[in-house]
Amino acid sequence: MAGVRRISLSEALDLGPSWRHACHALLYAPDPGRLFGCIPLRYAVLMQMRFDGRLGFPGGFVDPQDGSLEAGLNRELLEELGEGAAAFSLGPGDYRSSHATASPPPRVVAHFYVKQLTLDQMLALEAGAPRAKDHGLEVLGLVRVPLYTLRDGVGGLPAFLENSFIGAAREQLMEALQGLGVLEEQ
């Protein structure tokens, strides 16, 4: 994406005070279900429709009071996803990558995390999300990502990727799906 540059974590942590840090998480769970009884779903991968009409991952700006990137991330997950997010927490081991966006201002460096849940944890998240603080405000709804491609060659993941994404979210999604071995088998 124009203006978004991948950088290392140490490079990101050395950026001056004019940069704001944000953290977002891809949460996923193995899903044994089959669409129409035949197409394997493989994983339930969570994204959200944001207040700005674009798809992104739960998370947000880290405040100085948060103490660490992960503390800020876990706070944001509770605000955006509700009580279901209290069942787990993300740590430095879940970190994957950082992307810097210098323009338009503000200068933001976005850190990306990936964490596996159980399908029950995922369902509890989805069921509790309408009671989250940010529901209907900064978060317009949670959606799962279709990982398959339908017979027409477009429906499923290819059509999903044609939607509008915030910041580096599309790249982060692709990177995580590559890690899960989903892209190779398309």
Next chain:
Amino acid sequence: MAGVRRISLSEALDLGPSWRHACHALLYAPDPGRLFGCIPLRYAVLMQMRFDGRLGFPGGFVDPQDGSLEAGLNRELLEELGEGAAAFSLGPGDYRSSHATASPPPRVVAHFYVKQLTLDQMLALEAGAPRAKDHGLEVLGLVRVPLYTLRDGVGGLPAFLENSFIGAAREQLMEALQGLGVLEEQ
């Protein structure tokens, strides 16, 4: 949209047996909330992420056993939205328009309905949706439509409309928002 043609209900009902009929509903509720404490939300308007990675309205194909267009629609709403949809039902008075799509096959005529709920009914729908029969399968999640435009002139409804929509869903959305008086004030 290419291949989609608006037709009258009587014209639609006269189409031969080679046409399949589908019904979809835009459900909305007045919402007094304000985003970031200042931007009025006005209405919570419901759409869903479909299995094919595109945004659409709840609903689906009417079966010959359904007896009427609206009976088919109410059955589909229960399957896709779950128990919360039992709190209301749509009737002929909620009908708005029909769109015919001849190519690619199958030939489908899609009937569109609009119904106002209370915000509590909307929240109950959202909270119950993860327990619906089609959740995680044909329905990947419910989302509300942002009706405002953010300061950058793109975030909000304009960015939302850049997403991928199925069939006539984008036109149906615009038509309903016009009816609610939302578009004039953008």
